Amino acid sequence: MKRFLSGVAACLAVLLVFAGCASAPTGWVSDYEEGQQLASKEGKDLFLFFSSEDTDGVSTQLRTSIFDTESFIKTAGKDYVLVHLDFSESRLMSVQVGEDATDEQKQAAEAAMPQLEKDIGTAMNFSVTEGGMPAMILATAQGYVYGVVAYDATVTTPKQFMAVINENNENRDKIKALVKAIDSSSGVKKLNAIDDLYEATEPTYSYLLSDFYAMAPELDPNNESGKRGKYSILNAYSVATEALYVGDAHGAISAMLAPIDEGFCSPVEQQELYYQSAYFASLIGDAENMMNYLSAALACAPDSEMADSIQMTIDAYTMVNESAGLSAEGME
Numbered sequence: 476m477k478r479f480l481s482g483v484a485a486c487l488a489v490l491l492v493f494a495g496c497a498s499a500p501t502g503w504v505s506d507y508e509e510g511q512q513l514a515s516k517e518g519k520d521l522f523l524f525f526s527s528e529d530t531d532g533v534s535t536q537l538r539t540s541i542f543d544t545e546s547f548i549k550t551a552g553k554d555y556v557l558v559h560l561d562f563s564e565s566r567l568m569s570v571q572v573g574e575d576a577t578d579e580q581k582q583a584a585e586a587a588m589p590q591l592e593k594d595i596g597t598a599m600n601f602s603v604t605e606g607g608m609p610a611m612i613l614a615t616a617q618g619y620v621y622g623v624v625a626y627d628a629t630v631t632t633p634k635q636f637m638a639v640i641n642e643n644n645e646n647r648d649k650i651k652a653l654v655k656a657i658d659s660s661s662g663v664k665k666l667n668a669i670d671d672l673y674e675a676t677e678p679t680y681s682y683l684l685s686d687f688y689a690m691a692p693e694l695d696p697n698n699e700s701g702k703r704g705k706y707s708i709l710n711a712y713s714v715a716t717e718a719l720y721v722g723d724a725h726g727a728i729s730a731m732l733a734p735i736d737e738g739f740c741s742p743v744e745q746q747e748l749y750y751q752s753a754y755f756a757s758l759i760g761d762a763e764n765m766m767n768y769l770s771a772a773l774a775c776a777p778d779s780e781m782a783d784s785i786q787m788t789i790d791a792y793t794m795v796n797e798s799a800g801l802s803a804e805g806m807e
Contacts, residue, residue, distance in 0.1 A: 707734035
């Protein structure tokens with residue numbers, strides 16, 4: 476489950492302040508959903524370019540020398556819908572207006588905010604952080620990632636850049652074949668196909684498969700695949716992440732505890748769920764339930780790899796709590 480946790484951590488790390496200019500050059504679109512629709516309609520993939528042009532020091536040069544050139548747009552445009560989401564500081568400033576702003580300025584800021592929030596959501600889904608731009612990602616029209624193009628200062632021409640993109644063709648074909656297998660199957664076979672796609676996807680982008688996780692109970696009600704526990708946990712993390720994003724720690728805890736009652740999780744998996752619930756309880760200062768969840772986690776699998784760590788956490792909190800009690804008595 477560490478694969479998914481790394482993706483969740485990356486998503487949560489994107490709860491930052493983004494900024495940028497929303498305009499896009501000819502040949503590019505500046506809205507992810509519009510790009511998806513075009514890619515689906517035209518039978519193309521997505522080339523996603525996340526930038527912060529006035530702060531990352533690289534994006535402007537990339538646009539000038541490669542991305543905005545007729546050669547790149549024409550060549551890449553044969554197979555990709557080009558999507559550019561820019562998070563420059565000027566964009567953030569444009570939606571932050573003071574009390575002394577004119578009505579026109581306030582209206583403009585209010586009108587720009589929904590698209591900015593939408594673009595931040597897209598960046599979060601693709602685990603793009605403020606310090607990680609420029610980021611260049613290759614994905615299917617559905618949004619399944621099959622390649623990441625790292626910035627390379629030695630790649631300075633459209634032809635060179637296309638060669639780097641094309642290095643991902645083999646993995647592109649693999650991911651598309653896996654998606655096709657999902658679309659053409661049902662029941663347990665479909666869940667196994669989903670599992671193949673999950674295992675082939677980089678952990679950073681596992682969150683993009685979250686819609687599949689919730690399908691497991693319907694696809695495999697009797698756990699013939701043996702994967703119900705795995706996907707119950709993955710779905711729990713997905714739902715918990717959504718809850719935490721809106722500040723609902725109680726909802727996150729409920730999401731983590733739900734798979735335990737389904738009866739498909741192993742003792743070690745149950746331990747993980749209780750342990751994560753304890754962490755979420757600690758976020759809201761619910762010490763009593765935190766300790767209850769830690770104790771339940773330890774009881775599930777007392778000989779697991781995590782058991783010693785859990786016991787140490789329990790002991791440390793108990794010691795701190797007892798010390799605080801003694802200090803309070805001394806003051807009396």
